[in-house]
Amino acid sequence: MSSSFGHKFKITIFGESHGKAIGVVLDGLPPGIKLDMEFIKSEMARRSPGKSSLSTARSEADEVEILSGYFNGMTTGAPLCGIIFNRNVRSEDYSAIRNLMRPSHADYTAFIKYDGFYDYRGGGHFSGRITAPLVFAGAIAKQILSTQNIAVGSHIKSIHNIEDKSFDYVNLKAETLESLRYLALPVLDKDAGEKMEKCILNAKEEKDSVGGVIEAAVVNLEAGLGSPFFDSVESRLAHILFSIPAVKGVEFGAGFDITKMRGFKANDEFVIENGKIRTSTNNSGGIAGGITNGMPIIFRVAVKPTPSISLPQKTVDISKFEESSICIKGRHDPCIVPRAVPVVEAAASVVILDFLLERYGEKWIQWKN
Ligand SMILES: Cc1cc2nc3c(=O)[nH]c(=O)nc-3n(C[C@H](O)[C@H](O)[C@H](O)COP(=O)(O)O)c2cc1C
Numbered sequence: 580m581s582s583s584f585g586h587k588f589k590i591t592i593f594g595e596s597h598g599k600a601i602g603v604v605l606d607g608l609p610p611g612i613k614l615d616m617e618f619i620k621s622e623m624a625r626r627s628p629g630k631s632s633l634s635t636a637r638s639e640a641d642e643v644e645i646l647s648g649y650f651n652g653m654t655t656g657a658p659l660c661g662i663i664f665n666r667n668v669r670s671e672d673y674s675a676i677r678n679l680m681r682p683s684h685a686d687y688t689a690f691i692k693y694d695g696f697y698d699y700r701g702g703g704h705f706s707g708r709i710t711a712p713l714v715f716a717g718a719i720a721k722q723i724l725s726t727q728n729i730a731v732g733s734h735i736k737s738i739h740n741i742e743d744k745s746f747d748y749v750n751l752k753a754e755t756l757e758s759l760r761y762l763a764l765p766v767l768d769k770d771a772g773e774k775m776e777k778c779i780l781n782a783k784e785e786k787d788s789v790g791g792v793i794e795a796a797v798v799n800l801e802a803g804l805g806s807p808f809f810d811s812v813e814s815r816l817a818h819i820l821f822s823i824p825a826v827k828g829v830e831f832g833a834g835f836d837i838t839k840m841r842g843f844k845a846n847d848e849f850v851i852e853n854g855k856i857r858t859s860t861n862n863s864g865g866i867a868g869g870i871t872n873g874m875p876i877i878f879r880v881a882v883k884p885t886p887s888i889s890l891p892q893k894t895v896d897i898s899k900f901e902e903s904s905i906c907i908k909g910r911h912d913p914c915i916v917p918r919a920v921p922v923v924e925a926a927a928s929v930v931i932l933d934f935l936l937e938r939y940g941e942k943w944i945q946w947k948n
């Protein structure tokens with residue numbers, strides 16, 4: 580397995596959805612950071628399951644217990660381990676479908692790779708639940724970034740065929756990102772949000788699911804982070820974003836649409852504003868040559884419809900090697916997107932902090948202040 584990520588700020592996640600606990604070890608955290616526990620709790624709550632009819636009915640408090648690396652209210656610089664106990668498992672949901680491979684979940688691929696020994700209950704280590712420790716890591720990274728005025732945030736760009744407005748790629752402000760944090764469905768256009776909610780509830784009613792797109796941004800980030808070739812900012816962000824279960828696409832700036840523009844429209848022209856070099860458009864999404872250019876980093880993440888649905892589907896019975904059908908009973912998200920929003924932000928925060936620690940070392944914060 581490959582459950583570790585990062586260079587200077589390394590995270591290692593562990594656990595299974597129906598095991599005793601899930602968690603993360605954070606290595607490379609600067610010492611002397613006073614953790615804002617209320618902020619961490621609020622980030623965990625944005626993702627935690629069972630809080631609304633738009634989510635899985637499995638209800639988990641997702642309180643994090645810190646086991647190490649934290650002393651007298653400050654990070655020590657030693658590995659910080661945070662664990663979350665699984666409280667509300669219902670493994671019998673999985674006994675009946677033990678040998679029936681859920682279409683588009685990880686059952687079949689995990690069965691092949693781990694010779695049938697993997698923990699299949701609740702998706703095991705493949706579960707979206709394993710993003711809870713990622714959100715914990717991201718909340719700490721986000722808090723550190725905010726001391727330097729760097730903000731990471733996102734909104735739901737679309738659910739199924741319902742579209743929200745786009746961010747203002749050039750003049751996006753930290754306050755806009757902050758205001759989105761408090762919305763159950765973080766959207767810029769309230770009407771679109773109401774339609775999205777109906778769309779999700781409609782799919783749920785019909786025992787089906789829907790997907791969507793999350794548009795995220797990092798603002799107030801300096802120019803000069805990232806290294807070509809293989810450690811470009813796009814490469815590292817895409818790596819962690821594609822690690823999130825159910826993510827099927829990532830694009831930056833104008834993304835695939837840039838292919839429909841001619842060079843003159845696609846190019847971001849340079850200007851000087853208030854003594855700073857900026858660009859008048861931001862089709863590059865704040866990255867050129869794999870390096871940040873000081874404009875907002877903009878990216879979008881495509882999230883597929885939840886694979887576990889209760890409509891009857893064709894599958895195979897792996898124990899008999901014969902075709903069969905499956906009707907999944909259990910507690911599943913009718914749409915993953917709303918709960919994936921803080922996960923995407925967490926993932927981006929981890930990467931940006933890693934780049935900054937790489938550039939300036941762990942004394943970066945003291946040095947900047
Ligand atoms: C926050 C979150 C919640 C998820 N909830 C569910 C769920 O309730 N049911 C389900 O079948 N898949 C859910 N998933 C997606 C599966 O974990 C994922 O599709 C599966 O592991 C296969 O991985 P892949 O889609 O990346 O190929 C969720 C993912 C995330 C990030």
Ligand SMILES: C=C(O[C@@H]1CC(C(=O)O)=C[C@@H](OP(=O)(O)O)[C@H]1O)C(=O)O
Binds near residue numbers: 637668672711824
């Ligand atoms: C528990 C969470 O989401 C789970 C993610 C998930 C999956 O297959 O990814 C399947 C469901 O698990 P269970 O069948 O145990 O209820 C979701 O509830 C969580 O995100 O914390």
